[in-house]
Amino acid sequence: MLSTETDILNAAESWRRSGRGVALATVVETWGSAPRPVGSHLVVDEGGNFLGSVSGGCVEGAVITEALDAISDGRPRVIEFGVADETAWRVGLSCGGRIRVFVERID
Amino acid sequence: MQLDSLRALNVERAARRAALLITDLDDGSQRVVREAEIPADPLADILARRLASGKSGLVEVEGRQLFLTVQAPKVRLVLIGAVHISQALCLMAAAIDLSVSVIDPRTAFATPERFPEVSLVPLWPDEALAGPVPPLDRYCAVAALTHDPKIDDPALIAALKAECFYVGALGSRKTHAARVERLSQAGFSSEQIGRIEAPIGLDIGAVSPAEIAVSILAQVVSTLRGADPRATKPGVPA
Structure with a gap:
């Protein structure tokens, strides 16, 4: 089933209420041909289950890893992906765009 | 994000009322502004413009990077x-x-x-x-x-x-x-x-x-x- 932003934020709330560690990733800035618009969400739980997307699937794996770290340490972070950062990141956007993603734990 | 803020966003969306989430990207602090609270908010003009545009995005206020998540009901x-x-x-x-x-x-x-x-x-x-x-x-x-x-x-x-x-x-x-x-x-x-x-x-x-x-x-x-x-x-x- 296609997840809307409504499903994603509702899932974030209900997962947290059920006692799971949860983090939310939000696209805060894009340059060039980024696959998902600013404001797009991805919600991740401590088991690595996720809903939504912040890219066309290119960087989700790395975002989930950061989200799991955020669930552990509680520290919000901004991460950047894209062609300009190929040396810093193992993953990039094949479309040639760049995105910045804010990742935060739900407390 | 505090669970209370997330809940407030979900409640407003279910009631078909607009709301904005303001996130300070430098320290991660956040607050929710409901549509009815916009006129009295210190960032009233910026928030009203953002809501009219319907688009989430970054703004810089007094040297701080704020991300505004715009949540407007579907028209x-x-x-x-x-x-x-x-x-x-x-x-x-x-x-x-x-x-x-x-x-x-x-x-x-x-x-x-x-x-x-x-x-x-x-x-x-x-x-x-x-x-x-x-x-x-x-x-x-x-x-x-x-x-x-x-x-x-x-x-x-x-x-x-x-x-x-x-x-x-x-x-x-x-x-x-x-x-x-x-x-x-x-x-x-x-x-x-x-x-x-x-x-x-x-x-x-x-x-x-x-x-x-x-x-x-x-x-x-x-x-x-x-x-x-x-x-x-x-x-x-x-």
């Missing part, structure tokens, strides 16, 4: 009259992601063949809005297109009462003058009646039903986004 377009213009409007409205309902008690007009894959309600507006069609609210645009006051008037009255962001009515200036008279007698102020766009649509010289649909939809969008379509474009002499 609904309610068409009164399963007429030729409505057929064109349904296709165009879907393309700009509006959710459309068509209401017309005349079953000869309101047929699934004429309106495939559209929420079509073959009832009088009062009956339709009392159940099958969700209640009107500020995030609805209502266009009355039947030319028949028995059908159009009750819908216009419901739209004015619900403070729909856009209310338009098809008909000539003469037809509208008679409509103004009826609505005045029904107790509406001239300010309320003045909110009705009539003759409906931007003046683009539309002739065919599809062209009239373009002019109506353009007027809906410009009202939603707070643009003044009559404003002079930069660089274009008046």
